[in-house]
Amino acid sequence: MLVEGLYLYMLVVKTFSGDNLRFNIYASIGWGGPALFVVTWAVAKSLTVTYSTPEKYEINCPWMQETHVDWIYQGPVCAVLIINLTFLLRIMWVLITKLRSANTVETRQYRKAAKALLVLIPLFGITYLVVLAGPSESGLMGHMFAVLRAVLLSTQGFSVSLFYCFLNSEVRNALRHHISTWRDTRTIQLNQNRR
Numbered sequence: 001m002l003v004e005g006l007y008l009y010m011l012v013v014k015t016f017s018g019d020n021l022r023f024n025i026y027a028s029i030g031w032g033g034p035a036l037f038v039v040t041w042a043v044a045k046s047l048t049v050t051y052s053t054p055e056k057y058e059i060n061c062p063w064m065q066e067t068h069v070d071w072i073y074q075g076p077v078c079a080v081l082i083i084n085l086t087f088l089l090r091i092m093w094v095l096i097t098k099l100r101s102a103n104t105v106e107t108r109q110y111r112k113a114a115k116a117l118l119v120l121i122p123l124f125g126i127t128y129l130v131v132l133a134g135p136s137e138s139g140l141m142g143h144m145f146a147v148l149r150a151v152l153l154s155t156q157g158f159s160v161s162l163f164y165c166f167l168n169s170e171v172r173n174a175l176r177h178h179i180s181t182w183r184d185t186r187t188i189q190l191n192q193n194r195r
Helices: 002-012 023-048 068-101 106-124 126-131 140-166 169-194
Strands: none
Touching (some): 002 023, 002 068, 002 106, 023 068, 068 126, 126 140, 140 169
């Protein structure tokens, strides 16, 4: 989430500055930082885990019990969300400023800005705010929230790829062109083999 936000921020807001980051920096931010927090959390969680006997028909996973140790990874997640929200607001400010400079009808400008905002929200991980803190009880509401969280977080990648790749007209046109070229090449090869 942070790398996408930083990359878009550098592309849109810092366009003409010489502050371009290299791939190694993006990779270390995107993979190294989270790995450090997750390994630290896993070690701390394994040292503080308590095992209890589950009730009948209930599976009890000690790694899923919320403890104060979980803030080792939840704190950085909150910080990343705040940073991404800041990036999103700055990018929206730049987009709205550019839309206002274009001489178009004001309602169309706001519609374009709202569309840009809706497109950027899942990319920045802002949807994670919805499932960050849930009910503390382990009853029906707790289980429903856990299922909702699992569904939302596991389908977020699919929804981003659906909107940014599969429904994108440029990507669809490129796929059509590739398939057409492949069919033509295959047809030519089949015709040459028949002779």
